[in-house]
Amino acid sequence: MTTPEVASGSQAAAARLRVTVPSVADRVAAELRLQLAEGLLLPGARLTESTIAEDLGVSRNTVREAFAELAAERLVVRLPNRGVFVASLGPGDVHDVYTVRRAIEVSAIRAGGAPERVAAVRAAVEEGKAAAAADDEEALGTANQHFHGAIVALAESRRLDTMMSQVLAEMRLFFHKATVDAHFYRGYLDDNEEICTALEAGELDRAGSLLLSYLDRSEEKQSAVHGD
Amino acid sequence: MTTPEVASGSQAAAARLRVTVPSVADRVAAELRLQLAEGLLLPGARLTESTIAEDLGVSRNTVREAFAELAAERLVVRLPNRGVFVASLGPGDVHDVYTVRRAIEVSAIRAGGAPERVAAVRAAVEEGKAAAAADDEEALGTANQHFHGAIVALAESRRLDTMMSQVLAEMRLFFHKATVDAHFYRGYLDDNEEICTALEAGELDRAGSLLLSYLDRSEEKQSAVHGD
DNA sequence: ATCGTCGGATTGTTGAACAAATCGCTCAAT
């Protein structure tokens, strides 16, 4: 075979197995992603190429490539000739994001999944309960994300997985405002539990409906926080 | 306001209204996308930076940025230190792509849509019929894509729209093989018709089920063509 | 207050350079 085994079915595995050091651009992107998630860079903030290049000790061109990555993930917006800014989501975007989540998550749960995938969902539920018992709001938030990530993972679709994680990354951008209410996720614990048991019982349609109603309620709350 | 109206709800409109010449990198990416769609660049083919830079009369760095765009869209795969190659999808990817389509399209049609959006779906159906009458296989294919694009558009979600067009772009990559059978789409005309009328009648669940079965059959055919 | 104009700062793009990695080949050793 003259062409290397590019993509194809085994690409995911190959990419995962391949021993490769992430490029500098990738590491810059990762660093920025981190700062984004930590709320160090607030929505609307400007990212100046030269500044970041100096701060991270890399070339401006490399920063540029990193920006391209982040822009593709919608974490950042590029205004031609004006610069890149941390994406800020308005009410319309909140609805849009939830529309995507409804599509992805409901579809995944409706199709069910292998037992070990279902077990992963259960694990996320327990993780949430533990976090609640420990009064660890931070852990509660990540547990919630694990829960929804596990639901998408039911579909065993590489593309759906990345779409979901991108959407979750987008949401983290404005969660920093939302979590002023410390008990934000607490109310969803029972939802998750109920959805999970329905899933385990094979009542997929019911699980889907529950999930759907959860997402609707969640969207409503988020919209409220976001001055709709 | 110190920060420019970045993103937020009105970003889509702003981006659409803004008078901006696409950057050189964008134009390079567009050109490559075109060649990809035309089948000029076959899956597995290598894209050498310097060659393309010369051919299009741009800098190698600019080509690099274009590659980043295409890689984000999965049209191209980047193998570290080895180069970028036209993505080639294996049987697993076919299933994956259809999983995404099921999620997006079914979700969109189940939620229904504004009358003018439904009308757009109808228009795509008629477009397909006209193409069939004219024996224009090319037009038949694009009409089919318009149909499914219109279905997703029902949801009025910017993100779902771009996800769908990316998936369709991915599919075009291996449609070049699939369309050896000239009557490929012909059989789907009746499906589209039926789905559309169900949609117009407000029978959303039925429309969803029909669409789902269509996608399953379509996947099966594609998998068969792709040496499963 | 509104409207040009001008200067500074930042982005977009280029071209050249160099280290590092990969590939294909030769050639010797087993």
Next chain:
DNA sequence: ATTGAGCGATTTGTTCAACAATCCGACGAT
């Protein structure tokens, strides 16, 4: 015959410096 080391050519990854184009804010004229 196969393996493996070595080597040269090619290509990618990254940096740097430069320049045009664009944008922003301030300043000044009306």
